[in-house]
Amino acid sequence: MNATASTPKAVYIPRARLLDPSCDRNETGALFITPEGKIAPVPAPLPPEDSLIVIDRPGLTVVPGLCDVHVHFRDPGMTDAEDLVSGSNAAANGGFTRVVTMPNTSPATDSPALLDYILNTPTAVSIYPSACCTAGRAGEACADLEALAAAGASCFTDDGAMVAKPQVMAAVMRRAKALNKVVMDHAVRPDIQCGGVIRDCPVARTYGLPIFPAEAEIEAVRDDIARCRETGCAVHIQHLSCAGSVELIRQARAEGLPVTAEVTPHHLALAAEDIPGDDGNWRMNPPLGLRSDRRALREGLLDGTLTLFATDHAPHPKALKEKGFKRAPFGIIGLETAVAVSWEVMVRQCAMAPLLWAKYWITNPNRLIGLEPPTLCEGAEAEIAILALDDEWTLIPEACACKSVNTPWAGKRLKGKALATYHRGTLRFAQ
Ligand SMILES: [Zn+2]
Known part of the structure; x- marks a missing residue:
């Protein structure tokens, strides 16, 4: 040597x-x-x-290293799209030093053994894995949250799916609260989404694409706030996309409930009206909102209703994304464009204070999962x-x-x- x-x-x-x-x-x-x-x-x-x-x-x-509380590293199960090492390298390239991986792996991250695997894989950034709310992410029965917390789960979520049954979500939240952990929810009501893939916009009409109504998210956020009020557990809404949801979060926070929400750079920068055609690289869940939704998200961040950025980095193989809007999987990659897109939209175009931008990428994501943020x-x-x-x-x-x-x-x-x-x-x- x-x-x-x-x-x-x-x-x-x-x-x-x-x-x-x-x-x-x-x-x-x-x-x-x-x-x-x-x-x-x-x-x-x-x-x-x-x-x-x-x-x-x-x-x-x-700046202190950025923290992204919403990434999909597809490991185990879909490592042709991403793995813990490549995802961590992408994070480091993007200025991140800490990430929270989502549990919609295959098998789902609902066991201490899988958390051990993630935590013991050498990577370029620190991974604070989330674990499932429900066994197998099936939405039916609570996972063993106590064992998962003891094994290093930073928080609980079934991301990729909502915990849609109110009694199951309430049980998850009661146990998570006792563990002092936040529950994050992919707030989309499956009974309202009903196979929708895009908001009502010109491209949706041209290609006859199934509509994903804003109410699928708004009603889910309403449900999550109700469970938060009922249990007192901190709840975090993932990837907010609609003006109506921003207003519900604003009211819940005014009421003093421990509700937070994140916004992705793509929901801040892009809008359904801008989708250029039947291109699977514009398909994400929740879908891009209308320009009026985008304005509400930006205002929500500026007035402190929404308090953090997250990428929802969601890699998929090229062959699947080439299947077009109807058949491609949901999601786009985001770690290596996050700084550029969020700084351009929020600081350059919307005059967000640079320190607030930094707080939304550093202080608040760390605090959400109970970590002391890094400092200079x-x-x-x-x-x-x-x-x-x-x-x-x-x-x-x-x-x-x-x-x-x-x-x-x-x-x-x-x-x-x-x-x-x-x-x-x-x-x-x-x-
Ligand atoms: Zn999600």
């Missing part, structure tokens, strides 16, 4: 915007990481050149993302770390990207 290659080096960023929601810091400054991986004052003199990595270029922003403060273990928010680039999906290429941004120009992350003592440049 080469001794010099294995010797940890210090990292020095002489000039960057330091954006840290843990201490409301948004200022230009320098950042130094010791060879032991701690954030420290810049020493004078600097360490010798051969034991120092300097990252010096204009336009850098340094001196003395902290370094866990950071180095961003170039003004860099323009073209998304070539085949060049991404993700194994799948299902994204409506393929070939599109984007602005803003992650250049590197520093996590667990390792500086990792995006590939």
Whole structure:
């Protein structure tokens, strides 16, 4: 082994915007990481050149590592689409250092053995796996939530499906509350969705596609809020997409209920009216809302009704996504475009404060699952993302770390990207 290659080096960023929601810091400054991986004052003199990595270029922003509470790594079961290693590499490329994997694997993540497998696989980011609410994600009987929590489940969800039976959801929430865990719900009522794939829009009419009504989500959110009121358990609504749901969340939070909701970059940036044709890469669940829904989601984030971003990174093999709107599976990849899309829409177009953007990617996702967020403060273990928010680039999906290429941004120009992350003592440049 080469001794010099294995010797940890210090990292020095002489000039960057330091954006840290843990201490409301948004200022230009320098950042130094010791060879032991701690954030420290810049020493004078600097360490010798051969034991120092300097990252010096204009336009850098340094933030604590981003956290995504909604990713599908398809492992075990569908590893031709993604696996724990490729998904984690995609996350690191996107500026994330922590992710919450969804349990709609095959078999479903409803056992301590599967959590052990996920937690013991070496990956580029920290994975905090969710586990199922119900056995086999079948929606009928509570999973062994106590055993799953003891094995390291960060939260409970049947994502991909709602826990639709009220008495089952109430039982899940009572047990989750006793464990001090949040229940996340894919709030879509199957009896109202009824096989729908797209909101009523020009492309839906041209191709005669089955309609996925907004009420499928709105009524599900209403149900989840009712169960929250009944049990007192913290409930988190995944991938919100409709104006009507935003209003229900606003009322529930005004009532003091522990209800939170996330929004994906694609629901913020795109709308059903923009769908270009019968293209499976525009099919997601819930579907893209109308422009009026998109406006309500943006306003909900700006006024603090909705308090976090999440990608719902959902890789699928190309052959399946080529089947068109009616037959392709739901979902798009999102980890490697999240920074670009969310910064463009919310900060550049909607004038969201950069610190609020950072809070929605860092502070609030961590708090949701009971973690202390990382920080840029001196003395902290370094866990950071180095961003170039003004860099323009073209998304070539085949060049991404993700194994799948299902994204409506393929070939599109984007602005803003992650250049590197520093996590667990390792500086990792995006590939
Ligand atoms: Zn979902």
